[in-house]
Amino acid sequence: MTKLPPASAMYQALVNRDTTYEGVFFVGVKTTGIFCRPTCPARKPKAENVEYFSSAGDALFAGYRPCGRCHPLDKDKQAPELVRRLCEAVEQSPSQKISDAHLRAMGIDPSTARRQFRRYYGMTFQAYSRARRMGSALHEIRRGESVIGAQIDHGFESASGFWEAFKQVFGAPPSKAGQVRCLYARWIDTPLGAMLALADNDGLHLLEFVDRRGLENEILKLRKRLKCIIVPGTNAHLDTISAELKNYFDGASASFTVPLVPAGSAFEQSVWKLLQTIPPGQTWSYSQLARKLGNPNATRAVGRANGRNCLAIVIPCHRVIRADGHLCGYGGGIWRKQWLLDHERKVTGHGEASPDLFARRTSAGTSHARR
Ligand SMILES: [Zn+2]
Structure with missing residues (x-):
């Protein structure tokens, strides 16, 4: 769970370089796009320019890159040279996938480098570069609609570096508003980490945790199928799902009324x-x-x-387990599945759903009806 101390306490810890907060939170500096440990030796940013994360992964997916001074991903000792060079390669073009050929061209043996990376960071190089790639694309989505709304109105004339990363994942922006079909993308913070929601006027097309493996492919498939591009923003359906998720996590209600438009075969x-x-x-x-x-x-x-469900939580694939009672694969990670089930059991009282509190959704989304 991403429970953080109060912001004032964290800012105090940051200013004091308080070692007791080491590992408790990470801090993203909005003005530089860098994230740090609380004890970073660098000059401290103003309180209004920081935001806090409970894990380094959350900071990566929020679009921040690791600080070169306090090395927030590192263990106690410095990263091996090969590992450092891999990170540098990612930073040179965070929007691109780095191929083995690319690594060889840098004089790096891919399998050795990947092995070292994994041993050192406890995550694969692939996962790291994906986090940076998705993170830089998602960065603008986190900031919300205002900037982008203006850009749509102005035909995206002001190209920024961010669009490079964004384009890779979400598609090239339209030259004029209204020219292409648009899906709106909204970032939703939850106690289990950030989620990405995509919707148009028909309803919700995608709801996933931002660190879900394969999310880029899901987005790509959606873009191709709908021949659309995706822009940061919001609409009525995104407002609804945002509010309903809050109720869900608060334990107030588990019913979702937002129309769903998942793509799949009749069987799915x-x-x-x-x-x-x-x-x-x-x-x-x-x-x-x-x-x-x-x-x-x-x-x-x-x-x-079940595995192809792109609407996490609202289509509750987390409520499916193996016949022997074991939890099994969940796109968002088994720990989330366990958390969701525990949360629902706690709220409903050991699995007995109380009808008014956790009302079962009966009217499925529009496209569910046509099959
Ligand atoms: Zn730092």
Whole structure:
């Protein structure tokens, strides 16, 4: 869970370079785009120019790059040279994927470098570069609509470095507003980390944790299918889902009314529709779902459809477990699945859904009906 101390305490710790806060929070400096440890020796930024993160990963996905002085990702000793060079390569072009050929051209043996990277940082080089790439693209989305709204009006004439990264993930911006179909992208902070929501006037197309593996591909597929581009902003559906997620995490309500427009085959749609009938706090197995669909042999296909769900939480694929009771794969990570189930059980009282508090969603999104 991303529970942070009060901002005033963190700022005090930052100014005092308080070692007891080491690892408790990381600080992003808005004016430089760099994130630091609380004990960084560099001159301290003003309070209004910082924001806090409970993990280095959150800071990366928020678009910040690690500080070159306090090395917020490093363990106690300095990173090996090869690892440092990999990080430098990422910073040279954060919007690009770095291929093995690229590494060899730099005189780096890819497999050795990747191994060292993983041993040192405890995350793969791929995961790190993805975090930086997504992070720089998501940076503008976090800042919200005002800047971008103006840019759409002005036809994106003012090209900024950010658009390079943004384009890779979200598509080239339109030269004029109204020229192309637009999906609006909104950043939503939750106790389980940040989520990205994409919607147009039809409803919600995607809701995922920003660090989900494969998120870039999901976005790319969506863009191709809808022939749209994605711009930071908000609309009524994004306002709704934002409010409903807050209620969900506060334990006030688990019902979602935002219209959903997930893309999938007729079979996938039927699985997703069925998922929405699992009461909060309860779990079903894949085989149970298959039986309810009248196709008891389709357990595997049900599992695949479950995995293709792009609307986390609102289509509650986290309520599906293995027949032996084990939690199994979850796009957002098993720890989130466990947290969501625990949270729902706590709120509903051990899996017994109280009808008014955690009302079950009965009217599924529009596209669920047509199958
Ligand atoms: Zn620093």
